[in-house]
Amino acid sequence: MNWKEIYNSRLCTAEEAVKSIQSGNRVAFAHAVAEPTVLVEAMIANAEAYHDVEVCHMVTLGKGLYSKPEYKDHFRFNGWFTSPSTRDSIAQGHGDFTPVFFHEVPNYIRKGIFELDVFMVMVSPPDEHGYCCVGVSSDYTMQGIESAKIVLAEVNDQVPVVFGDTFVHVSKIDKFVETSHPLPELALPKIGEVELAIGKNCAELVEDGATLQLGIGAIPDAVLQSLKDKKDLGIHSEMISDGVVDLYEAGVINNSKKGLHKGKMIVTFLMGSKRLYDFAAKNPAVELRTVDYVNNPCVVAQNTNLVCINSCLAVDFMGQVVSDSIGTKQFSGVGGQVDFVRGAAMSLDGEGIAIIAMPSVANKKDGTMVSKITPYIDHGAAVTTSRQDVDYIVTEYGIAPLKGKTLKDRARNLINIAHPDFREELKAEFEKRFNAKF
Incomplete structure (x- = not known):
């Protein structure tokens, strides 16, 4: 037949x-x-x-x-x-x-x-x-x-x-x-002052010619908004959203400096608005590959000047990153965070960096705030990115480099980018935990 x-x-x-x-x-x-x-x-x-x-x-x-x-x-x-x-x-x-x-x-x-x-x-x-x-x-x-x-x-x-x-x-x-029916679309995220501040802090770590991996939501979109003055950026990412289209049309993303698949955005799935789907349709600049290729740390490592930006739910004093569970409750999944964190660490050019970006606090239903930088992870929570893998943590209050730092220095760096309302409490926990002055 x-x-x-x-x-x-x-x-x-x-x-x-x-x-x-x-x-x-x-x-x-x-x-x-x-x-x-x-x-x-x-x-x-x-x-x-x-x-x-x-x-x-x-x-x-x-x-x-x-x-x-x-x-x-x-x-x-x-x-x-x-x-x-x-x-x-x-x-x-x-x-x-x-x-x-x-x-x-x-x-x-x-x-x-x-x-x-x-x-x-x-x-x-x-x-x-x-x-x-x-x-x-x-x-x-x-x-x-x-x-x-x-x-x-x-x-x-x-x-x-x-x-x-x-x-x-x-x-x-x-x-x-x-x-025959429209594809599901995601509403554009609301980007407030906190997200914009996080985006600007992340942008400080992105140089011209960098290859980017970003997730979805207000923080990745805020990062993209903060990159408008950069040049020759490229994409090798688990996914892309509408913010990438804006930078591509502005000429900021042109994939010209990529060490792998020069001239093309390499992604494994699309999730956004109809504008994104229309942009990708029969576009020679966009190529979807299977996730065992795109997210394979050995492939990720071949990209030049790689900057990976992901988010999380909490980080403890040691730099343990919790991204997929809240206590014993399963919230999402590991996804590709560790794939890219490890790929960046393995970068063949030695220039890869991995950023975990998050607001310094979470707002509970009753209106109270809780710090996302904590002395210990919650009981029952699973570590997504280990303390050995973690590189940079970014909040609206700054950048905390953790790679190669001692436990005390990690905790100090994290407390310095915590919400001001919680810093004294965290400093007291630091002194109790480490038996040392902050």
Whole structure:
């Protein structure tokens, strides 16, 4: 059969497609924006036909109904990352979490550690050669398609065609469901005075010609706003958001000084607004690669003048960084933070630096503040970036270099960039902890 015959023979409704799922299966979704919402909704609607279906993925922008208590006899959420719609299931006991570095997920799938019975993905319509494009999510999505026993695809004509490791032939997919709907979009973050101050402090560590890795949210966008006077910046990042488009259009980001993939932004997934998706569509300057390449520390290390900027929930006096849990509660996941922190440390040119940026305080629901710089991490919290790996911590009050510093000097540097309301209290804890004057 030619590809059109293959495609037409496998077309069906979403209701028919999800009948491929059997009780006891492990079902994984493509990542973030590439999650096939129509197929997920059909799976939920067919819940009575299933018992103990394990649902796995990293970030979801969906409702996560399969993780709710009313579906616990039918679905069991096992997150490789957690999102607002899924994290409560872990605390409630009917969901679970598997720690994993982002760059290792494809290898876990290949080796059968994450053996997939069914993989569900959203793709573009096939081109004239019979190839669909995953569009916004190469990461572990491409390996999921390759390794799963059954692949179900939602063919959405609004998925952008983005170059790189993103194309899959129709023969690799078992069921096609045609849809047409906009991709999920993220609202632009609100950037206040605190975020702007953090952004300016981070920008002090970025030189002309640097290659950047940034996450998503108010702090990364504030950093990007603070880089408008820089020149010849490049991107090698787990993801990009709309702030990168602004700097590219302003000529600040041109990828001309990169030591790896000169002239191109290399990312593993996209998550932002339609403007971002339209920017990436058929743009030779943007290339999506799988996460076992983009986030592999050995690949990260090949970039020149690398600056990695990530965020966290808390840092203790020793420099232990907590980014994915609040006490015993699983909040998110390790993602790619450690991949890039270690890649920067391994930089072949010896110039890589890793920044953990955060506001100095968190505001509780009752309006009170708590310091994010603490003498000890919370009971039950997991260390994301170890004290051996940590490089720079940045808040709105300054920059704390930690690499190569003693425990006392680390604590002093951190207290100096803590919120002023907590510094005296932290100094007292310092003297009690170290039996020494601050």
